Amino acid sequence: MFFTQPLFLWCFLPLFLVSARIASSMGVAHEAWVLLVFSALFYLINDALSFCLLAVQISINYAFALGFSSKAMGGRRKALLVGALICNLLPLLYCKYSTFFVELLGQVAGTPIAWTHPTLPPGISFYTFIQIAWLVSVYKGSIVPEGFGRHALFSTFFPVILSGPIVRYEQMGAQFDRLPQPTWESLASGFSLFILGLGKKLIIADGLAPLANAVFGACEKGWPVLGGEAWLGTLAYTFQLYFDFSGYTDMAIGIGLMLGLQLPENFISPYKSTGIVDFWRRWHITLGLWLRDFLYIPLGGNRKGRLRQYGNLFLTMVIGGAWHGAGWPFLVWGALHGLMLTINHAFRQSIRDTPVAPVLQRLPFRIFFIALTFFCLHCCWVFFRAESLSTACTLLQTMMTGPFVADGLDGTLQGFLPNHYVQSWYPVFLLGLSAILVWGFPCTHEIFAKKDPSLQAWLRFRLTKAWAIGLSLLFVASLVLSKEAPAFLYFQF
Numbered sequence: 001m002f003f004t005q006p007l008f009l010w011c012f013l014p015l016f017l018v019s020a021r022i023a024s025s026m027g028v029a030h031e032a033w034v035l036l037v038f039s040a041l042f043y044l045i046n047d048a049l050s051f052c053l054l055a056v057q058i059s060i061n062y063a064f065a066l067g068f069s070s071k072a073m074g075g076r077r078k079a080l081l082v083g084a085l086i087c088n089l090l091p092l093l094y095c096k097y098s099t100f101f102v103e104l105l106g107q108v109a110g111t112p113i114a115w116t117h118p119t120l121p122p123g124i125s126f127y128t129f130i131q132i133a134w135l136v137s138v139y140k141g142s143i144v145p146e147g148f149g150r151h152a153l154f155s156t157f158f159p160v161i162l163s164g165p166i167v168r169y170e171q172m173g174a175q176f177d178r179l180p181q182p183t184w185e186s187l188a189s190g191f192s193l194f195i196l197g198l199g200k201k202l203i204i205a206d207g208l209a210p211l212a213n214a215v216f217g218a219c220e221k222g223w224p225v226l227g228g229e230a231w232l233g234t235l236a237y238t239f240q241l242y243f244d245f246s247g248y249t250d251m252a253i254g255i256g257l258m259l260g261l262q263l264p265e266n267f268i269s270p271y272k273s274t275g276i277v278d279f280w281r282r283w284h285i286t287l288g289l290w291l292r293d294f295l296y297i298p299l300g301g302n303r304k305g306r307l308r309q310y311g312n313l314f315l316t317m318v319i320g321g322a323w324h325g326a327g328w329p330f331l332v333w334g335a336l337h338g339l340m341l342t343i344n345h346a347f348r349q350s351i352r353d354t355p356v357a358p359v360l361q362r363l364p365f366r367i368f369f370i371a372l373t374f375f376c377l378h379c380c381w382v383f384f385r386a387e388s389l390s391t392a393c394t395l396l397q398t399m400m401t402g403p404f405v406a407d408g409l410d411g412t413l414q415g416f417l418p419n420h421y422v423q424s425w426y427p428v429f430l431l432g433l434s435a436i437l438v439w440g441f442p443c444t445h446e447i448f449a450k451k452d453p454s455l456q457a458w459l460r461f462r463l464t465k466a467w468a469i470g471l472s473l474l475f476v477a478s479l480v481l482s483k484e485a486p487a488f489l490y491f492q493f
Contacts, residue, residue: 001045003194003251004201004485012042013255017187020259024181031179035153035259042158043122050121053091058155060087061131065138065145081139085132092128095120100326123162125323125493129290131155134169136294143169150176159252163245163490165266166286172261180260188463189448190257192471196444197250199474202482204430204437205244209486211427212237212385218421219398220391227404228416230395236427237385238378239434242271244489245284250444269443271377274369276340277348279377291320306349313345314338324384324493329392333383340376370439 001008016038023031044051064084067073073080099117106113134154137143145151153176160167215233219225225233246267256263270283280288296316302309314335321334351357359365379396386392406418422428441459448461461467 001042002485002487002491003248004198004482006485012038017258021182024179028177028179032149032153032176035157035179036149039153039156039158039161043156043161046122046162047119050119050124053121054127054156057088057091057127057131058152059148060084061135061155062145062148062151065135065151068135068139069144077139081135084135088128088131088135091121092124094118095124097322097326120492122491126164126166127155127161129166129287129323130160130168132294133166133290137169143173146173159255160263163248163252163488164284164286165249165252165264166290167264171264175261182258182260185463186260187258189461190254190259192254192461192467193257193444193448194251194254195471195475195478197247197252197254199478200243200247200250201488202478202485203474204434205240205247205489206482206486207430208236208240208243208427208434211422212240214421214423216385216387216391216395218419219395220387224419225395225398225421226406226416226418227398227402229419229421230398232417232422232428232431234378234382234385234395234399235431238381239431239438241381241384241489242267242438243434246443248488248490265445267443268445269438271374271438272370273373274366275348275373276337276344276376279373280337280341287320287323291316295319306346310342310345313341317341327387328389329383329386332389332392333380336380336383340380 001012003009016034019034019038020031023034040051043054061084064080064087067080068077095118099115102113102115134143134151138145150173154167154169154172155161157167157172212233215225215229216237219230249266253263253265264286266285268282268285270279273279273282296312299312299315300308301312315338317338318331318334321330321332321337324330324333351360360369379399382395382399383389383392386395405415447459
């Protein structure tokens with residue numbers, strides 16, 4: 001059950017909001033139980049067998065946490081933590097990476113190995129990271145277990161369990177303690193943000209998907225792809241991924257707002273970044289913070305010299321690439337980001353406190369760095385989307401060197417797009433619209449920020465008739481233009 005499906009929109013969500021509203025008038029404890037029941041039901045509908053795995057994992061983690069909290073454990077607490085981390089990582093490693101390693105072993109041995117690909121439980125990458133962060137916080141003493149029910153609610157909270165944001169208990173625990181009764185303003189703001197996310201997904205992301213799928217699929221099959229087709233297809237995926245994932249995040253945060261809960265922001269205009277360091281402060285923010293706190297800093301961070309810092313950055317991003325999926329393209333994607341982060345950090349350190357630094361802050365240089373950063377990101381997304389390294393390299397080579405005109409055809413439009421991967425001009429229109437929205441408008445986080453003096457008044461969300469009419473039209477258009485409700489891209493991770 002996805003946020004975009006009729007079952008969720010017309011049944012689950014209204015019933016959930018009504019039940020939460022009634023329970024909130026009876027007290028925090030009753031509302032918490034309603035949230036827990038609906039969260040469990042949401043995951044159970046998606047996959048009953050995976051729900052059993054999640055329930056076992058939550059129970060085991062709570063038992064480990066009680067062990068951390070016991071003074072009688074003494075020096076055995078660290079061994080308990082290691083055991084807890086292993087118990088959380090083993091299901092993820094088996095379900096997500098076993099097939100990759102078996103195929104790799106078969107290639108080394110020179111003979112295929114019979115293997116049944118295990119089913120990937122929905123959201124396992126996200127809830128595993130959420131659980132690990134909770135366990136480490138309990139181990140450090142920054143939080144204490146507050147009952148199994150509370151832990152189960154935090155671990156299964158349905159807006160975030162499938163695709164994030166990757167929340168921390170430090171962000172949510174106090175909010176679950178009070179669970180304020182939703183106001184009309186919070187309901188309106190949350191539903192408005194939910195509609196914007198729905199429009200991002202159903203109109204833009206799903207509208208770009210056919211073009212991206214056609215070009216990547218053709219290249220994977222060895223069919224001819226010209227330079228213009230390669231650029232259109234890869235740009236379609238670059239914008240599809242952003243509007244798909246940020247759309248999910250907007251809907252998740254919007255559902256939280258409907259309850260009076262503040263979920264952490266995950267996207268702040270990432271394609272306006274002036275460098276890769278800036279990008280990872282704007283894109284999938286909760287994942288970047290998790291990688292920093294639980295990989296980069298434990299590896300040593302920047303505490304042992306620049307060379308060690310760069311090595312830690314590179315290794316962290318390679319692991320971040322592997323987190324997204326088992327395969328060489330994901331590892332290359334992570335390695336490229338690690339390399340770019342290293343170069344960007346070295347450049348920033350070389351110009352720090354020099355006369356060059358303020359000059360590069362001027363508008364022409366900022367535009368140049370935004371364009372350069374986007375170009376690098378776009379090339380990396382080709383590896384992220386491609387099913388094999390050969391597909392990614394072929395597409396990149398075609399993008400850079402052509403050919404750009406089919407043999408025997410002149411420089412007309414038919415010569416540039418001869419293979420009919422562009423079935424209609426609607427995806428091309430959406431590409432232009434995406435560019436306008438990405439670089440010409442603020443992101444939803446900025447639109448819904450209560451105080452932002454740099455934002456024009458008409459762009460700031462307010463409870464007005466104009467906003468109500470516009471969002472109503474967007475909601476209807478999203479449902480009308482969407483022929484189906486495909487899964488979100490990040491569900492595969």
